[in-house]
Amino acid sequence: KNQVEQSPQSLIILEGKNCTLQCNYTVSPFSNLRWYKQDTGRGPVSLTIMTFSENTKSNGRYTATLDADTKQSSLHITASQLSDSASYICVVSAPGDAGNMLTFGGGTRLMVKP
Amino acid sequence: DAGVTQSPTHLIKTRGQQVTLRCSPKSGHDTVSWYQQALGQGPQFIFQYYEEEERQRGNFPDRFSGHQFPNYSSELNVNALLLGDSALYLCASSRRGSNYGYTFGSGTRLTVV
Numbered sequence: 001k002n003q004v005e006q007s008p009q010s011l012i013i014l015e016g017k018n019c020t021l022q023c024n025y026t027v028s029p030f031s032n033l034r035w036y037k038q039d040t041g042r043g044p045v046s047l048t049i050m051t052f053s054e055n056t057k058s059n060g061r062y063t064a065t066l067d068a069d070t071k072q073s074s075l076h077i078t079a080s081q082l083s084d085s086a087s088y089i090c091v092v093s094a095p096g097d098a099g100n101m102l103t104f105g106g107g108t109r110l111m112v113k114p
Numbered sequence: 115d116a117g118v119t120q121s122p123t124h125l126i127k128t129r130g131q132q133v134t135l136r137c138s139p140k141s142g143h144d145t146v147s148w149y150q151q152a153l154g155q156g157p158q159f160i161f162q163y164y165e166e167e168e169r170q171r172g173n174f175p176d177r178f179s180g181h182q183f184p185n186y187s188s189e190l191n192v193n194a195l196l197l198g199d200s201a202l203y204l205c206a207s208s209r210r211g212s213n214y215g216y217t218f219g220s221g222t223r224l225t226v227v
Contacts, residue, residue: 034216043118043204043218044157089156101170102147102206102216104156 002027004092004105012111017080021108023073023090031093035064035075038087038107047075047088080112118143118207118219126225127195133224135190139207140217145169146188148180149204151221157204163188164210192224200226 004025013019025033032051036044048057048064050073057064061078077084090105119138127133139146145164149157159172163182182188186207192199202221 036218041202041221041223043120043220045218046216102159104149104158106156109154 002092002094002101002103004090004103006088006090006105006108008108009106010109010111012113013080015080015082015112015114018076018078019080019110021075021077021088021090021110023075023105025071025073025090025092025103025105027071027092027094027103029094030068030071031095033064033066033073034091034093035062035073036089036091038089040086044089044091077110082112082114085110085112118205118217120203120205120219120222122222123220124223124225126227129195129197129226131195132191132193133195135192135203135205135222135224136187137190137205137207137219138187139205143207143209143217144186145208145210146182146186147206147208147216148188148190149206150174150199151202151204153201160190195226197226200224 007022034049035047038044047062050057050066052068063076066073087107087109089107092103094101121136147162148160151157160174161171162169166182177193179191204221205219206216208216
């Protein structure tokens with residue numbers, strides 16, 4: 001069964017600090033991995049997307065890594081800001097006959113405190 | 115260029131009623147997927163529509179049905195609402211054959227009382 005596990009479930013950090021969120025997956029075959037940021041009650045917004053051959057991708061203060069051999073990904077947030085408080089969701093895509101299927105992780109709820 | 119538009123943004127219904135949620139995909143996208151997201155949980159796949167037909171379906175009962183129109187917009191219908199149907203319903207659009215470009219709407223918050 002395709003699964004995506006994220007850790008930690010929740011995290012509290014002080015403004016200005018760095019943090020790293022983890023994502024392990026068992027999805028196979030693999031198409032790509034995405035990290036989304038979701039504010040409470042809003043739709044997810046894409047941060048990064050990586051294919052099998054990409055190890056690192058950055059988007060401003062967000063840097064995602066992918067190890068396709070161990071099926072692990074991380075999202076590193078640098079110099080956190082209060083606006084980074086949100087849920088961060090790891091989504092793995094697998095090719096299917098009817099188009100790519102997405103498997104969502106449960107998310108990491110990040111709270112940045114002043 | 116408009117992104118994915120969902121309506122309404124919020125909705126309150128009574129148990130046993132029926133509800134219709136609407137989604138307009140991003141310009142250039144032809145595939146629409148619907149997700150249910152309970153509070154504090156990740157989104158769960160309901161179904162996907164392409165060329166006006168349901169192509170894939172998640173583990174949801176037949177009370178959940180949908181439709182896609184020739185202009186690629188889509189509706190999600192839920193019959194005989196249960197309290198447990200209370201959730202954020204997300205629509206995501208994409209272009210068939212593209213490996214990228216899933217765009218999510220802001221969702222419809224459904225509360226069943």
